[in-house]
Amino acid sequence: MTTNNVQISIEVAGADLVFQPVSLSDTTPTGAQIAAAAGFNPGQQASVLLLLPNGELEDVRPSEVVDLSQKTGRFIVIESDRSYRLTIDGKRIDWPCRVISGDVIRQLGQVHGDKAIYFDRHDQADKLIEDREIIDLDSSGVEAFYSRAATWVLNVQGVRLEVATPTIVVSDAMIRAGFDVNQGWHIFLKVTGHPKQIIELTTVVDLRTPGIEKIRLTPKDVSNGETAQAVRRDFALLDVDENFLDERFAHWETMIENQRRWLLVYGYPVPQGYNTRRVTLALDVPPSYPGAQIDMFYVSPHLSLSDGQALACTEAQEAINGVPYQRWSRHRATASEWRPDTDNVITHLALVESALAKEVQQ
Structure with missing residues (x-):
């Protein structure tokens, strides 16, 4: 088009959408003139796009005239066929x-x-x-x-939270995950590639931080209603077991009573369909574990079905630390016999989960 002897400034960007001012002396340039002003020669097959106020892009052909009477315009010019x-x-x-x-x-x-x-x-x-x-x-x-x-995702001791804000106070996250903030807790933040950090209830966690994995909780002590007791670790489990228990459960203990070794998992979740949703789960861990298998499992309080139907092979009881536990006689089939090189507390907990779900058809 012919020049109107009016100097105007448009904005031109490439694929990065970083716009730079470009001068034109014509309020009715063609697409080819805009490409030339942006530094492209005719052989480069530049595509010229007019960025409309609503964000849509309008293709401008080389011979097409653009009305710049408002002396402004934003264009994307890219070499493309x-x-x-x-x-x-x-x-x-x-x-x-x-x-x-x-x-x-x-x-x-x-x-x-x-x-x-x-x-x-x-x-x-x-x-x-x-x-x-x-x-x-x-x-x-x-x-x-x-x-x-x-939404941002945060794992609080095995409970998955979806958070609508990029930051959250630790105490708020714990309450949302169902934990009592008034109980004494050691609180740790785990970030991929970094040592775990000790944090407090008042700490603000930025969920935009790359590599954030979880908030991990460990009770400072356990109250029996009268006095505070330290968490018991009377015997060690396999490292893989302890790591799994730490990640999945807020409180677990190992205790030896009458020469029997018990793993106690507090607050173990129970599927819907029973008289309660959480129990203390006990596993009888043999001294030669994992060479010897873990068999059956025990729960307190006793479980019953909400519909009143009987639970087979759960009549026996076992007293552990003075508390009556219900014994669930559930055993491995021949096809899934215990294998010391691959089976452990984790795989036995899978059996527990399956047995509990089976009774309520889940």
């Missing part, structure tokens, strides 16, 4: 590059920072897209992205 179609919250975008970043998707879709962006996948779970992540658009079909309120 084709475009890739995607949608962001249903808004169609024709993008001139094979790859696109999460940050560019956020900008094009005008997605606020308090929302997360997901890649809609039909054959597997939808994928959370981080701002710095690069997505390859060279596949069949239209790539669809959508936004929703962001």
Whole structure:
């Protein structure tokens, strides 16, 4: 087009959407003139896209005239011979590059920072897209992205929390996970690649920190209603057992009574369908474990079914530390005999879980 002797300034960006001012002396330039002003020559096959106020992109052909009478405009100019179609919250975008970043998707879709962006996948779970992540658009079909309120995940002693804010006070997290903050706790924060950190009830945890795994709780002492008692560790288990118990349960002990070795797991969860949802679980651990197998399991208080049906092979009782426990006579079948090299407390707890679920058909 012919010049109107008016100097105007537009903004031009590449695939990174970093806009820079570019001068034009024409309020009605063609797409080719805009590409030239951005530093591209005709042989580079530059794609010129007008960024509309609502975030949509409008393709500007080389000979097409753009009205810049408002003396402003934002353009994306990229060397490309084709475009890739995607949608962001249903808004169609024709993008001139094979790859696109999460940050560019956020900008094009005008997605606020308090929302997360997901890649809609039909054959597997939808994928959370981080701002710095690069997505390859060279596949069949239209790539669809959508936004929703962001959530952050935190594991508190085996309880998975989804948090709507990027920070949370430790005491709030514990209350949400069902733990009594008035009980004495040693509290640790585990972050991948770092030693565990001692934290307090008032500590604010930033869930955006890379590698955050969990908050781990260990009781400082156990109250029997009269006096405080130290957590008992009368004998050691396998390292893999102790690590598993530490991660999954807030309180467990090992005790020796009348030459029998007991593992006690407090607050063990019970499936719906029983008279209670948590019990103290006891396992009789032989002195030669894991060479000798763990057999059966014991619970207190006694379990019964909510529908009144009888529980087979649970009539016997065992007193442990003066407390009556209900014995569940559940044994391994021939096909799943105890193997000292692979079986342990963890695999026996899987048997316990299965036995409890079977009675309520879960």
